[in-house]
Amino acid sequence: MNWIASLPMYNVTPALAADWRAFLADVLHEAAPLTRIVETHEPLPAFWRRTDLLISQTCGYPLMQGLRESVQLVATPEFDAPGCAGPDYSSVIVTRADGPVHSLEASRGLRVAFNQSDSNSGMNALRHAVAPLSRDGTFFGEMIATGSHVGSLTALAEDRADIAAIDCVTMAFVRDGLPQLAQAVREVAWTQASPGLPLIASKGVDTSIVEALRVALTHALRTDPARTKRLRLKGFSTLSLADYARIEQLESDALACGYARLA
Template sequence: MSQRSVSLPMYDFPEVHESTRLIVSAIVAALQGLGEDAVLDEPNSSMHAELMRYWRNDNTLLSQSCGLPFIEDLHRYVDVLGTPTWAGISDERGWYRTVIVVREALPAMSAAELEGMQPVISNPQSLSGWCSLGCVLAEVTTTPSFVKPYIAAERHTGSLQLLQDGKADFASIDPGTFQLLQRHRPSLTQGLRIIGRGPLVPATPIHLSKLRKASLGEMKTAMSEIFARENLRHAFAEIGMSGFAPMENDDYTMIGTLVQRAESVLPRR
């Protein structure tokens, strides 16, 4: 097998790209030290379907995805190492809640006041963008007709842009992404009001291919050491990450129950 890709695409915005490269380079070096033929990579596309093909590919050694596609598909190809912790967002286990945002021009102050409004999701296989939003709606209604059929924007940045353009009314956004964009692209987050939080869920998993030489234990130890390095502190801080929480595949199985709840009021199509 040729050199195998290593990437962290979930929060690799241009504004923090150099910091992401520094972190990924350290992970590549650790994998090489464990006998893997690893190379720094950047996926060619941020579109969900393209990323799914990338994550499934045997040439992808280590990457980061979303918890929902992991339990529905990617668990056949990869094993979870853990997840970054987020300063001021996640708990010590690496679990967090999405932010539910609405345009400030609208009167809604809670999910119960979203009736008749237009939701936007990132994509229907997003734990933060679709599933968490559906779970919040399920707390206040039992019928899909409570809100308009969702618009799919592909990415969280797309959802926020539709809110800014007045083409959608509310959304659920990954909290790490929202914090990062508040700092680096305030034009996407201003004029929005946080009216709630999604269910507590394990954050975006970093995973290792099932086709590997390195053991999960060795790589979890290496990841914890990398995330604690003094010379990478600025890089992690620029993105908003504060540490690494080792996890198991089974930590994500609870998402299945959330999917059923979300489907009841915000059905995928």
């Protein structure tokens, strides 16, 4: 098999994207040197299901919404970022820095920005936080899909939205690389924690290669300590699908409140 690999999820700036690509190259050099690093031009749900996928990164929500039938878990990064604890992460709920919103409840009837409907950090965790405040299945006045967390932050900064939930790792990278954008928003609340974005492989990848990838991921942390610090990486955990069931529980809790979608 001619394997491919890509880490598409935390490329907040071009410099960060270059660091992730270099980190991945070091991992593959040790574990699978013939693997080709590619750009993900096709929609991510299709890319993640490719049978020639050696390693990539996905979100826990699509993983539990059907992707798990096509992939296996490799590892979950542990990040040095506010809102992270081991392999768990949270979303920081933010508003415009000079806006009037000072609590989640105060955003009732206002404009919510979210990156996409299959995001755990931008939609599912926020839905869970809002559900107890909802009335007859509604809470917000307008929903704005932005396509990315940076897009949601930009919508807040430009007064096109009033509130959004941002993956805390992304928010840390924005503070590092896009400080002006970070300063345009302020914290309102935090969502409940859940397992972070996992590294995955096609189910066709042999378990011996998966084990080699796990070893290589840890070794790559030591290859370039300055890069590891820029990537805010602390280590990797090996989780199971049972661990990721906590993401399904966030959805179940919201449904129990009669709040099936951001509305």
